Amino acid sequence: MMAQSSSPDLRPALWQRVPLAIRAVAIGLLVMGVGVQPWNAVAMFALRAGQAAIPLVAGPVILVVYWLFFSGARLGRGFGIWPATQEARRENFRETSLSPARWGWGLAGGLLFVVVFQSSVFTVFRLFPYPAAQFTPPQYVAEIPPAFRWPYVVLASLVAGICEETGFRGYMQRPLEARYGAVPAIAITTLFFVGVHLDQAWIGALCEPAIVASVLLCLLAYAARSLIPSMIGHAVMDVFNFGYWWWQLRGHYDKRPIFETGIDANFVAWAGTLAISLSLFPLVIRKLCHASTGG
Numbered sequence: 001m002m003a004q005s006s007s008p009d010l011r012p013a014l015w016q017r018v019p020l021a022i023r024a025v026a027i028g029l030l031v032m033g034v035g036v037q038p039w040n041a042v043a044m045f046a047l048r049a050g051q052a053a054i055p056l057v058a059g060p061v062i063l064v065v066y067w068l069f070f071s072g073a074r075l076g077r078g079f080g081i082w083p084a085t086q087e088a089r090r091e092n093f094r095e096t097s098l099s100p101a102r103w104g105w106g107l108a109g110g111l112l113f114v115v116v117f118q119s120s121v122f123t124v125f126r127l128f129p130y131p132a133a134q135f136t137p138p139q140y141v142a143e144i145p146p147a148f149r150w151p152y153v154v155l156a157s158l159v160a161g162i163c164e165e166t167g168f169r170g171y172m173q174r175p176l177e178a179r180y181g182a183v184p185a186i187a188i189t190t191l192f193f194v195g196v197h198l199d200q201a202w203i204g205a206l207c208e209p210a211i212v213a214s215v216l217l218c219l220l221a222y223a224a225r226s227l228i229p230s231m232i233g234h235a236v237m238d239v240f241n242f243g244y245w246w247w248q249l250r251g252h253y254d255k256r257p258i259f260e261t262g263i264d265a266n267f268v269a270w271a272g273t274l275a276i277s278l279s280l281f282p283l284v285i286r287k288l289c290h291a292s293t294g295g
Contacts, residue, residue: 024175032167035066039159047143059155092171095226101291109284110233119274120209126267130253131205153242161235169221190214223288
């Protein structure tokens with residue numbers, strides 16, 4: 001009978017030899033996908049089977065399990081899921097207990113982010129022709145019963161907000177911050193955030209707003225030392241995006257570019273809103289940093 005090898009398991013050591021930037025990107029993408037893809041799969045299969053209510057039950061279950069695991073939550077005294085990685089998961093998920101000042105400035109930052117993004121979208125579509133074909137709802141949207149449309153919008157937005165922020169601004173950006181600093185971490189995270197969305201039809205028209213959105217979400221997570229403000233901002237943004245662009249407009253945006261109409265009140269209002277909200281964002285970030293450091 002052959003004796004069992006006494007050599008140590010080299011797999012953890014080999015993984016640690018991979019450059020941290022590669023590890024952070026790979027883990028961040030995996031963490032994001034682990035949450036988003038099961039929801040997408042359940043929604044598409046259930047809708048095709050005519051069982052539209054199933055995702056509305058499965059979605060919250062997926063999110064609760066996802067949050068408990070990737071936040072490194074302690075489930076009772078002495079009990080945890082995969083204890084060997086629990087502290088690392090808690091660190092990458094950032095802090096979940098916020099002071100009143102952090103909650104206040106964090107919510108202000110998250111909602112201001114939504115204003116910046118949406119005003120940038122409406123401004124871009126007055127500078128360039130609106131690409132209606134790129135904003136046609138996905139095929140499965142037509143299979144959602146009318147009574148379930150808004151529950152689907154809210155749930156899909158929560159899945160995107162929680163899982164994408166956990167993967168990108170948590171498990172990807174947080175280790176990069178610790179090793180390389182905030183600026184390289186934000187740049188790398190933004191590169192992959194936009195890259196992951198290249199399969200979306202709208203990205204060709206809104207690449208610049210998507211880059212701005214990622215940078216602002218990265219700043220929110222960094223300043224708050226928490227993913228909660230960026231999750232809230234991301235989810236609210238997607239509620240507006242899905243509800244407005246998919247179901248209200250359905251590809252029928254009637255505003256023409258200003259090179260055809262000239263500068264009008266609509267363009268001035270949206271461009272002005274963009275300029276004001278974007279100029280206020282650094283102030284909110286400074287206040288949030290101050291609150292996060294206990295100042």
